[in-house]
Amino acid sequence: MMKKQHPCGTNRWEIIRVGADIKIQCTGCDHIVMMSRHDFDKRMKKVLEHAPEN
Known part of the structure; x- marks a missing residue:
């Protein structure tokens, strides 16, 4: 959850990639x-x- 809402109205994000930079995807509008x-x-x-551990 981010502090500010996305313009589509949701503030829930899914983390796609982690590294020096982080890529996140909005769960409302992708x-x-x-x-x-x-x-x-x-x-x-x-x-x-949290992501399920394998």
Whole structure:
């Protein structure tokens, strides 16, 4: 969950790729955004679900 809502009205995001940059996808409209890890840490509010461990 991010601090600010996406223009489509939801603030739930799914993390697609993790590295030096983080790629996230909006669960409402499937828009993809890539941002630096520093920006992501600053804008993230809380984790809603953890990925299942294999």
